[in-house]
Amino acid sequence: MRYSGFRVIAEALTGHKGWKPVWRDPDPKPDYDYIIIGGGGHGLATAYYLAKEFGQARIAVLEKGYLGGGNVGRNTTIIRSNYLLDGNEPFYEFSLKLWEGLEQDFNYNAMVSQRGIINLIHTDAQRDAATRRGNAMILHGADARLLSRDEVRQMYPWLNFDNARFPIKGALMQPRGGTVRHDAVAWGYARGADQRGVDLIQNCEVTGMRIENGRIKGVETTRGYIGAKKVGVAVAGSSSKVMAHAGMRLPIESHVLQAFVSEGLKPLIDGVMTFGAGHFYVSQSDKGGLVFGGDIDGYNSYAQRGNLPVIEDVAEGGMALMPAIGRVRLLRTWGGIMDMSMDGSPIIDKTHIEGLYFNGGWCYGGFKATPASGWCFAHLLAKDESHITARAYRFDRFLKGLMIDEKGQGATPNLH
Numbered sequence: 001m002r003y004s005g006f007r008v009i010a011e012a013l014t015g016h017k018g019w020k021p022v023w024r025d026p027d028p029k030p031d032y033d034y035i036i037i038g039g040g041g042h043g044l045a046t047a048y049y050l051a052k053e054f055g056q057a058r059i060a061v062l063e064k065g066y067l068g069g070g071n072v073g074r075n076t077t078i079i080r081s082n083y084l085l086d087g088n089e090p091f092y093e094f095s096l097k098l099w100e101g102l103e104q105d106f107n108y109n110a111m112v113s114q115r116g117i118i119n120l121i122h123t124d125a126q127r128d129a130a131t132r133r134g135n136a137m138i139l140h141g142a143d144a145r146l147l148s149r150d151e152v153r154q155m156y157p158w159l160n161f162d163n164a165r166f167p168i169k170g171a172l173m174q175p176r177g178g179t180v181r182h183d184a185v186a187w188g189y190a191r192g193a194d195q196r197g198v199d200l201i202q203n204c205e206v207t208g209m210r211i212e213n214g215r216i217k218g219v220e221t222t223r224g225y226i227g228a229k230k231v232g233v234a235v236a237g238s239s240s241k242v243m244a245h246a247g248m249r250l251p252i253e254s255h256v257l258q259a260f261v262s263e264g265l266k267p268l269i270d271g272v273m274t275f276g277a278g279h280f281y282v283s284q285s286d287k288g289g290l291v292f293g294g295d296i297d298g299y300n301s302y303a304q305r306g307n308l309p310v311i312e313d314v315a316e317g318g319m320a321l322m323p324a325i326g327r328v329r330l331l332r333t334w335g336g337i338m339d340m341s342m343d344g345s346p347i348i349d350k351t352h353i354e355g356l357y358f359n360g361g362w363c364y365g366g367f368k369a370t371p372a373s374g375w376c377f378a379h380l381l382a383k384d385e386s387h388i389t390a391r392a393y394r395f396d397r398f399l400k401g402l403m404i405d406e407k408g409q410g411a412t413p414n415l416h
């Protein structure tokens with residue numbers, strides 16, 4: 001079924017009776033060439049690109065709950081490629097380019113909105129760092145602009161420019177950054193993968209792996225054993241649990257990250273904005289709610305809900321930046337489980353077990369990576385070699401000390 005303006009009008013005139021479910025609900029087959037564990041954004045994108053770009057078939061995605069019920073449907077929807085380091089910037093810029101053509105590619109409205117992102121600057125040293133970052137972005141073919149204090153004031157006059165501790169001195173802007181309707185991304189990839197014959201199997205939790213003579217043979221699931229030539233794991237916050245089935249301990253910790261949505265307001269912020277002196281980022285949804293977030297809850301957890309101290313901290317950040325929100329009512333909060341790696345950057349790599357591949361360690365930032373992550377993981381699965389933009393995302397960087405540490409925090413996953 002292709003979507004078109006004509007089809008929408010025709011359905012509207014005939015009572016919307018012609019729409020059909022956009023993916024099948026198949027039972028698992030006894031075996032596949034490829035099994036992808038995890039029906040989040042990354043798993044679905046991997047299956048889609050495996051079938052579409054790399055011509056592979058006999059693919060299944062196994063999801064323990066429902067498609068899009070994990071972080072892909074829980075994030076604050078920000079996309080950008082404003083990274084500093086060589087290992088990261090080409091990959092995230094590749095992802096942003098894929099976002100730019102995604103809706104045409106899978107013929108699905110994911111509401112990709114390049115409304116621009118600004119990172120506020122509060123000190124002279126921060127301006128130096130932002131200039132360096134902007135130059136690095138431009139050298140990698142991305143877009144970046146340094147905004148003066150007056151330019152920021154023209155955009156958002158209601159910000160607290162003269163806060164005694166955190167005066168606003170300017171911003172680094174990436175005009176091509178923005179937001180995307182997160183769960184529509186999962187649905188678009190799911191639909192595209194299903195159309196190409198991928199079996200999307202929900203309510204199917206992987207509970208074990210069958211490994212013989214150093215080679216993966218298949219997976220044990222709540223719906224029985226399923227054989228596979230190759231298995232790709234893309235389970236985000238559950239990475240450590242799933243890879244433990246293969247006897248692997250990962251350089252990853254799981255933490256909760258919370259998100260917040262306010263009551264609907266009149267148009268206030270037309271882009272995405274991040275505070276440079278505390279952890280607070282905000283945009284406004286098309287329904288008018290302020291969508292914002294901050295730091296992770298500092299302790300390890302597999303719960304999809306967070307705690308009040310972090311809510312208080314995020315609210316303080318928001319108030320320091322935009323005191324006008326003091327009287328705005330909060331509508332909803334929720335949490336997702338983040339796969340926080342030791343250096344804050346992801347892993348897309350083979351494992352020491354033949355036929356078993358891993359994708360994870362996305363920390364706060366895996367939503368924007370979804371298209372490139374899927375593409376690069378599919379490349380690795382199909383060709384057994386890393387995509388050129390993902391070559392740095394190897395396990396052995398932790399052995400060799402080749403960290404990709406954007407923040408310079410060291411091996412402290414809760415601080416990345």
Ligand SMILES: Cc1cc2nc3c(=O)[nH]c(=O)nc-3n(C[C@H](O)[C@H](O)[C@H](O)COP(=O)(O)OP(=O)(O)OC[C@H]3O[C@@H](n4cnc5c(N)ncnc54)[C@H](O)[C@@H]3O)c2cc1C
Pocket residue numbers: 037038039040041042043062063064065066067068069070071072073074075076077078079204205206207234235236237238242257258259293334335336337338362363364365366367368369
């Ligand atoms: C509150 C919040 C805000 C965020 N904001 C942003 C943002 O603005 N921008 C950004 O770039 N990133 C953001 N992120 C991060 C981003 O959402 C994640 O990094 C990314 O979605 C992770 O990849 P995924 O979509 O594949 O994960 P998920 O959607 O979590 O997919 C993993 C899937 O694996 C399944 N699974 C787990 N165990 C098993 C098993 N044993 N068997 C079968 N299936 C299993 C899970 O049920 C889940 O559906 C945010 C995250 C949160 C929680």
